[in-house]
Amino acid sequence: MITRIKAKFKTVFFAGLLFITPVGFTLFVLTFLFTKLDTLFTPLLEKTLIYFGWTQYVGYHVPGLGFIVAVVLILLVGFLTTNIIGTRLVNFGERIVERIPVVRSLYAGAKQVIESVASSQNGAFRQVVLLEYPRRGLYCLGMITCENSGEVQEKTDQDVLNVFIPTTPNPTSGYLLFVPRDQMTYLDMTVEEGLKLVVSGGIVAPNKNSGKSSKRIPREMLPSLPQETEANKRSLS
Numbered sequence: 001m002i003t004r005i006k007a008k009f010k011t012v013f014f015a016g017l018l019f020i021t022p023v024g025f026t027l028f029v030l031t032f033l034f035t036k037l038d039t040l041f042t043p044l045l046e047k048t049l050i051y052f053g054w055t056q057y058v059g060y061h062v063p064g065l066g067f068i069v070a071v072v073l074i075l076l077v078g079f080l081t082t083n084i085i086g087t088r089l090v091n092f093g094e095r096i097v098e099r100i101p102v103v104r105s106l107y108a109g110a111k112q113v114i115e116s117v118a119s120s121q122n123g124a125f126r127q128v129v130l131l132e133y134p135r136r137g138l139y140c141l142g143m144i145t146c147e148n149s150g151e152v153q154e155k156t157d158q159d160v161l162n163v164f165i166p167t168t169p170n171p172t173s174g175y176l177l178f179v180p181r182d183q184m185t186y187l188d189m190t191v192e193e194g195l196k197l198v199v200s201g202g203i204v205a206p207n208k209n210s211g212k213s214s215k216r217i218p219r220e221m222l223p224s225l226p227q228e229t230e231a232n233k234r235s236l237s
Contacts, residue, residue, distance in 0.1 A: 037066020
């Protein structure tokens with residue numbers, strides 16, 4: 001009886017935690033953008049208006065000032081990091097962060113989560129599949145990346161696809177497998193739902209009817225690996 005009550009309590013507690021955590025995080029971000037940043041940048045805006053002699057506008061509250069400033073800052077940082085000088089500065093900063101024990105772990109974890117989400121959004125992964133791996137009788141999730149058309153395909157008797165096997169809870173690391181088309185099960189869940197399942201360790205499972213059709217992706221929709229040219233071979237040698 002006590003064991004059953006403990007199990008029920010644990011189930012209800014984690015169900016509530018899974019609901020409150022994303023809602024609380026969303027409220028925290030919105031509060032920070034529209035309240036904290038507003039409080040921070042409003043005095044700076046007033047000083048700027050006074051400096052240019054626009055005193056008639058002092059005292060007016062600009063709704064969403066913190067959000068606007070945050071968007072502008074993100075765009076400026078994105079512009080800087082997409083050029084050579086900005087990339088070098090970012091790499092230099094990351095090398096400094098990697099030497100700080102606690103900050104290093106936090107920064108690496110946040111960066112990996114963002115990169116995994118970005119990968120699912122930009123189409124790096126094509127479809128979620130189920131593989132019998134690492135041995136017969138055990139199954140794991142895989143993400144189809146592209147159709148193999150290089151040396152690996154030439155030296156195999158079967159038509160293989162490149163499948164990435166993400167690890168839990170860090171989906172940016174994993175294994176690359178070359179799997180024949182007929183040896184994988186195509187799942188209904190979307191790539192985003194598959195990544196959520198991996199990151200949560202199986203706690204966040206997608207709904208049965210939330211995904212797309214489980215039909216296989218046609219070959220013409222899969223990107224192929226670029227063939228290695230003779231010029232590239234000579235440059236490598």
